[in-house]
Amino acid sequence: LKSLLNDPELLVTKAYVGGQWIDGDNGTFSVTNPARGDVIAKVADLSRAQVADAIEQAEAAQKEWAAMTGKERAAILRKWFDLMMANAQDLGRILTAEQGKPLAEAVGEIAYGASFIEFFGEEAKRIYGEMIPGHQRDKRIMVLKQPIGVAASITPWNFPNAMITRKAAPALAAGCAFVARPAKETPLSALVMGVLAERAGIPAGVFNVVTSSSASAIGKEFCENPAVRKLTFTGSTEVGRILLKQAADQIMKCSMELGGNAPFIVFDDADLDAAVEGAMMCKFRNNGQTCVCANRIYVQAGVYDEFAAKLKVAVENLRVGDGLNDGITTGPLINQDAVDKVLEHLGDVTAKGGEVLTGGKRHALGGTFFEPTVVTGVTQDMAVAQEETFGPLAPLFKFEDVDQVIAMANDTIFGLAAYFYAKDLSRVYKVAEALEYGIVGVNTGIISTEVAPFGGVKQSGLGREGSHHGIEDYLEMKYVCMSV
Ligand code: ADP
Numbered sequence: 001l002k003s004l005l006n007d008p009e010l011l012v013t014k015a016y017v018g019g020q021w022i023d024g025d026n027g028t029f030s031v032t033n034p035a036r037g038d039v040i041a042k043v044a045d046l047s048r049a050q051v052a053d054a055i056e057q058a059e060a061a062q063k064e065w066a067a068m069t070g071k072e073r074a075a076i077l078r079k080w081f082d083l084m085m086a087n088a089q090d091l092g093r094i095l096t097a098e099q100g101k102p103l104a105e106a107v108g109e110i111a112y113g114a115s116f117i118e119f120f121g122e123e124a125k126r127i128y129g130e131m132i133p134g135h136q137r138d139k140r141i142m143v144l145k146q147p148i149g150v151a152a153s154i155t156p157w158n159f160p161n162a163m164i165t166r167k168a169a170p171a172l173a174a175g176c177a178f179v180a181r182p183a184k185e186t187p188l189s190a191l192v193m194g195v196l197a198e199r200a201g202i203p204a205g206v207f208n209v210v211t212s213s214s215a216s217a218i219g220k221e222f223c224e225n226p227a228v229r230k231l232t233f234t235g236s237t238e239v240g241r242i243l244l245k246q247a248a249d250q251i252m253k254c255s256m257e258l259g260g261n262a263p264f265i266v267f268d269d270a271d272l273d274a275a276v277e278g279a280m281m282c283k284f285r286n287n288g289q290t291c292v293c294a295n296r297i298y299v300q301a302g303v304y305d306e307f308a309a310k311l312k313v314a315v316e317n318l319r320v321g322d323g324l325n326d327g328i329t330t331g332p333l334i335n336q337d338a339v340d341k342v343l344e345h346l347g348d349v350t351a352k353g354g355e356v357l358t359g360g361k362r363h364a365l366g367g368t369f370f371e372p373t374v375v376t377g378v379t380q381d382m383a384v385a386q387e388e389t390f391g392p393l394a395p396l397f398k399f400e401d402v403d404q405v406i407a408m409a410n411d412t413i414f415g416l417a418a419y420f421y422a423k424d425l426s427r428v429y430k431v432a433e434a435l436e437y438g439i440v441g442v443n444t445g446i447i448s449t450e451v452a453p454f455g456g457v458k459q460s461g462l463g464r465e466g467s468h469h470g471i472e473d474y475l476e477m478k479y480v481c482m483s484v
Helices: 048-067 071-086 088-099 103-126 161-173 186-202 215-224 237-248 272-289 301-316 336-351 401-411 426-434 468-474
Strands: 015-017 020-022 028-032 041-045 131-134 139-147 150-154 177-181 207-209 228-234 253-256 264-266 294-300 355-358 373-378 393-397 417-420 439-442 473-482
Touching: 015 048, 015 186, 015 439, 041 186, 048 139, 048 150, 048 177, 048 207, 048 215, 071 088, 071 103, 071 161, 071 186, 088 103, 088 186, 103 161, 103 468, 150 161, 150 215, 161 177, 161 186, 161 228, 161 468, 177 215, 186 207, 215 228, 215 237, 228 237, 228 468, 237 253, 264 272, 264 401, 272 294, 272 301, 272 393, 272 417, 294 301, 294 401, 301 355, 301 373, 301 393, 336 355, 336 373, 336 393, 393 401, 401 426, 426 439, 468 473
Parallel strands: 150 177, 150 228, 177 207, 228 253, 264 294, 264 417, 294 393, 373 393, 417 439
Antiparallel strands: 015 020, 015 207, 028 041, 131 139, 139 473, 355 373
């Protein structure tokens, strides 16, 4: 991997704590390239005590960082952003090697990840308080926004860069210090952010990366250490529930970006070509491994066959392979468990009467490669209606009218993203308002941007990331009452 990089020093395997690069007390753990199955790095495996030390260093560094002006923090964050963009190709190669997504998509993720640092760096100058007219003649009421302190993150492997920057950027902009625990599958993309943080002049201890093979031990330390004042998590609802329970003891402020089960609805007045294009991006980007991927595709009866035929053609144009090779649109799945989940949902669909339109089995390339798959005749009693597949399986459900499809779309514990394609204006308003989701894409399959608030309702989470709202999760409000 080093030989593929313009700057080989970007590939690091030690953890970044208090401005030092440290070995793990628990030795190392291996990082595997999912496309080739070979070990590409052995990364420092930190003990819980080392993570406690990282928190202590973050706590010590935070005060001086918070004392800087917003403009000073903004200047440093801008350098961090510029360094990411200047090294985007290398960061992309590292990301593809450990995660599997095609290089063009990986470089796209770096630009997306960097955009949060640019955006929140600018916001650092705009953390406004408030003056409220007093309730008595001699009273003055001032509201201050202050950084919450040390924020800790736990993130998944599907966006190894952007899931960290969209938490670290608002935290640092607000004046918090940050301790990141990346997924053990993809630590290299997090560690390189430490290299660039150092080069950008982020003071030692303000941004830390603690790599560890034991997620639960780190999660406990984050929840039990009184210096951590904020936990921010992206991952499954199941683990989010565990962390919220653990965080309850300390009444810790939590942000949770959890699972989704996105409906993607195609009405009979939709532009079908646009809907197919949107479905392709929404379902097959990152090989179906995003929490906002279309999980259930509902198509109105009158256009069902035509949509299915067009989607089949588009899916058969995908090129599966090693993401580092040219022209590849679809990489491997992250691991064997991910393949098993797709097979389980597929088996359930076919056992209950659904049919495979294209794909439907492991790919000839072997490993964790899987054929991009479309199934028809899918119904609400199948597992895929209730659970996230997180893989390249597009299930087509048929519906008759608006009320029926809204009921089906909302029939889930999740509420992250939903999408629909329609032209009739009153239908567009009605459906956008009726969907019980934090994010709704209308005539588009791509909704992620740093300038908009991303987050879910119901069991998909708490809090919002991105936009001016995203910084609030890292700020405390203080009310100062003055008698004059
Ligand atoms: P995914 O299916 O995306 O891996 P998970 O919720 O299982 O979703 O994992 C998300 C992140 O949470 C990963 O970095 C994982 O290591 C971590 N994690 C898993 N279990 C725990 C736990 N009990 N405490 C803290 N972190 C955990």
